[in-house]
Amino acid sequence: MSERLALSDLALAAFCPRKLYYARQNDRSPPPEHAAALELSRQYETLLADPDLRPAADLAVSRGTFYERLRALRASHPRWADLVDPDRTDVLLTGKDVRGRVAKVLADPLAPTIVSAGSPPPEGVWQPQTVKAVGAAKALAWTAATEVETAYVEYPRHGIVRSVPLTTRRKATYRRTLRAVRSMDGPPPRIGDDAKCETCRFAGECGTQTRSLASLLPGG
Secondary structure, eight states, rough: OOOOOOOHHHHHHHHHHHHHHHHHSOOOOOOOOHHHHHHHHHHHHHHHOOSSSSOOOOOOOOHHHHHHHHHHHHOOTHHHHHHOSSEEEEEEEOOEEEEEEEEETTTTTTTEEEOOOOOOOSSSHHHHHHHHHHHHHHHHHHHTOOOEEEEEEEGGGGGGGEEEEOOOHHHHHHHHHHHHTTTSSSSSOOOHHHHHHOOTHHHHHHTTTOOOOHHHHOOO
């Protein structure tokens, strides 16, 4: 059996394989804001019951927007009861190809959830988180010896939860990422994406020269 890869490695590689290469050579401890977002994801019902309580993490939206979204989730999300009272929390999943921790495991039907301290896209889920969610679902399916058809990504600081159905296209992207990580034996080629490079903490080590938007405009 091939070496099991970390779910976090897949997410980094889906963003930029070169970022994964440098991350493997540096401290990879989760940032403090992740732990705070994780705790916030366990406070939904408590906060709705007492809006005067201070959330575990700084909110990325106004308190009014946050509570409005949570109330809407409670009223409409088909798995709200499981999200606020999951079968298990902080679960280490070990599958055929990957292993890693997920924030929650929902039961009947089984589904993993991962938590992001960042911002969601206007619709759906960012590709790195999609790949990680698919990997988590596959690991859970392997462990439980049953099909897992959906995963969830929570953005607690925004009061948003997004579903990730395991479509054929998403599973194909997951498999490509898996192969890319396993074949990595040196620094992958630079991706040439200024938007990604400007936000990467390894940009200096990578040697990628990024240009600001202003520099790309006439006269910049």
